Amino acid sequence: MARITSEEMKERLAVYFIMGSQNSERPAEDVLKEALDGGVTLFQFREKGSAALEGEEKEALARQLQRLCRTYGVPFIVNDDVELAIAIDADGVHVGQDDEDARRVREKIGDKILGVSAHNVEEARAAIEAGADYIGVGPIYPTRSKDDANEAQGPGILRHLREQGITIPIVAIGGITADNTRAVIEAGADGVSVISAIASAPEPKAAAAALATAVREANLR
Numbered sequence: 001m002a003r004i005t006s007e008e009m010k011e012r013l014a015v016y017f018i019m020g021s022q023n024s025e026r027p028a029e030d031v032l033k034e035a036l037d038g039g040v041t042l043f044q045f046r047e048k049g050s051a052a053l054e055g056e057e058k059e060a061l062a063r064q065l066q067r068l069c070r071t072y073g074v075p076f077i078v079n080d081d082v083e084l085a086i087a088i089d090a091d092g093v094h095v096g097q098d099d100e101d102a103r104r105v106r107e108k109i110g111d112k113i114l115g116v117s118a119h120n121v122e123e124a125r126a127a128i129e130a131g132a133d134y135i136g137v138g139p140i141y142p143t144r145s146k147d148d149a150n151e152a153q154g155p156g157i158l159r160h161l162r163e164q165g166i167t168i169p170i171v172a173i174g175g176i177t178a179d180n181t182r183a184v185i186e187a188g189a190d191g192v193s194v195i196s197a198i199a200s201a202p203e204p205k206a207a208a209a210a211l212a213t214a215v216r217e218a219n220l221r
């Protein structure tokens with residue numbers, strides 16, 4: 001299997017749903033199924049927080065959600081836990097600045113998808129050097145889904161990265177909704193990444209569909 005192309009990566013980043021067992025009162029599998037029915041294009045399993053699952057329970061949930069994504073042909077990405085990603089043959093890994101060095105992760109995962117969080121031009125350039133396929137930039141807007149999130153940067157950071165010649169696929173993250181999606185796409189993001197806009201929605205399917213429509217319409221402008 002070869003590395004994902006930049007074009008396919010950009011398409012996959014359109015509606016990038018992220019969740020773990022702590023992000024909904026409902027079973028993760030039910031929420032993910034509805035989100036996939038609504039048109040999610042990429043999924044990240046992110047098991048974090050004080051009551052996060054660990055060990056065999058975490059792996060069992062990961063395998064359950066991975067199976068669901070496979071039936072929809074949607075790639076399954078694991079957040080932080082490189083060993084788990086390799087153990088279950090996930091489609092990729094996403095690492096933050098405080099996680100394992102992206103260059104080391106690239107060596108371990110071969111051609112799997114590698115996503116890296118970046119907050120500025122220096123971190124973006126380092127991620128590209130390390131072999132990232134995309135970068136996650138944010139929080140763009142205030143978020144309650146990541147307790148150690150940095151200050152919200154606004155869409156301006158996306159414009160700045162593009163002006164500085166950063167051409168790698170970029171997904172915006174942090175407080176993203178269907179209402180602010182156009183602003184982040186116009187500022188230079190290739191797609192949007194969300195937790196609560198889908199996981200906390202009364203209708204995850206409709207929420208995912210609204211995000212997909214907002215991204216599609218922004219790309220037509």
Ligand SMILES: Cc1ncsc1CCOP(=O)(O)O
Pocket residue numbers: 138139142143144145146149173174175176193194195196197
């Ligand atoms: C994982 C992560 N990284 C930056 S903000 C964030 C949380 C995004 O959650 P929400 O879409 O609910 O704001």
Ligand SMILES: C=C1C=NC(C)=NC1=N
Pocket residue numbers: 016018044046079094096115116117135136137171173193
């Ligand atoms: C922190 C993150 C930033 N961006 C993405 C896509 N995922 C994350 N977990």
